[in-house]
Amino acid sequence: MLRIVNRVLIGIIGLALVALGGSVLAVGLGLKPPPWWIHDGRKDVLLSYAERTRWRDDGWWWPTVVAALAVLVLLALWWLAAVLRRRRLAEVLVDTGDGEGALLRGRALEGVLASEARQLDGVAQAHVLLTGRRSTPEARVRLLVEPHVDPGAALHLLTAEALAHARDSAGLAALPAEVRLRGVKHRAERVS
Template sequence: MLKSVNRVLLGAAGLVLLAIGGAVLASGLGLPVPSWWPFDGRHDVLLSVRGRDRWRDEGWWWPVVIAALAIVLLLSLWWLLSQLHRSRLSEVLVDSGDGEGALVRGRALENVLSSEAESLHGVDRARAALRGRRTAPEARMRLVLEAHAQPTATLAELTTGALAHARDSAGLAELPAEVRLHAAKHRAQRVS
């Protein structure tokens, strides 16, 4: 959902910028422009002499303009880098024995890891995420333990159970995992 909203917003922003840029270019080349366009000639400027001189004597004007443009630039770069960064692994390459391999969806393997971890004694909730490369994935898991759970026993069961099954079924030599254990929140019990 977030990916599609992101693409729609990016497409809309691109169309608006393309339309404005095209209209400025057409106006600068002396081509006919729409009647609502504020600049209608080749020698028309964005800011008139009066508009440029209006803020010249104010000492705060140019630092504010430069700071605002710097903030817009930094936010744009941050957004661009966040688009390029992939936090989750979309697929895992499984050795099928025929030399070519098969692709398994990363979400499917994450769901299996989570459901098998939730079936362990003392685990209330579990969430798994795969990161790394598709030939060498790494698991990051978050387990919420019930009050009576023993963390060392649960971690041992997870290592020999869910993680070992995922490693063996994907045909991986190893599946490094980072497991974070949290206690489930519960209400205090009254003693009468």
Template sequence: MLPAANRVLLGLTGLVLLAAGGAVVAAALGAGVPSWWPWSGPDDVLLTQRARQHWRAESWWWPTVVAALAAMLLLSLWWLLAQFRRSRLAEILVESPDGEGAQLRGRALESVLIGEAEDLDGVARAQIAVHGRPTAPKARVRLLLEPYASPVETLHRLAAEALTHARTSAGLAALPAEVRLRAEKHHARRVV
């Protein structure tokens, strides 16, 4: 999930739950609540006895309610666990031709890629994150280009040099990369 969409969804969910919880507490304490609010006092219940008995006669009602609540619980737990998932790879599995393997730290590969990318002509700054699976990593590259840099040439050199060196040195079959280029803003200076 995109980080911005994730934050917006979390914020909206939190606001709705906070407002509903605050209204329920206000009604339970006997404070003034709007006339349309379903619970206006501390003795009100979510489902009246008549409504509970009406739905009790339907054989599908309670299994549906339990299934919907279980699905909401599982979705909420998945969403919570997704917040703790790392977006970067901690280690990359490097296999040698003789079948032996080693682990390469993701940060080490990132720092080497950053160094090579920043050495390219026309690159002011580079940010690189390696993500994906340990056996099939992917690179997310952001380059800040100097005003005089050619984006096509810079992208070609990045693929031909930095990414190819990283792929061959780590023994990877492929190292797909998503590259975002941004031009550095050139501010005019006053010459006296």
């Protein structure tokens, strides 16, 4: 959901900036703007001297401008941090038992966990995503199960077999998992 909102916001802001910048460039190159546009021609400025200095002597003006710009900068930095933050765990720290540690690629553990989950009875598809820290990973599992499968039994098999094997093989104390189950939808077919 966040990805969709992010793409829509970036698209709207990008379109607005392209439209505004393109129109200013077109007017600057000599194109006649419509009468309702914010500036009239090539020699016109976006803000006149009177508009720029209207509230200069009021005591509230500059603190308000600085506060509004600071809020905009903080919102932009928060958005950038949310976009750049990694969702997927790159590596898992495996305890080798000799005081040393080894690094296991997160995608390798995801692939093994997903393939073992797909082999469970009644599971049509499985998708696994590892999140968290490399010493305490967490799994997000999505299972697509056949209509005849009991969801409780599928969840029990997943935790008792696939997740337990992954936890034990990586030497983790715990591997918390969020599991989402969805049923397969078959199209109706005509029987002759």
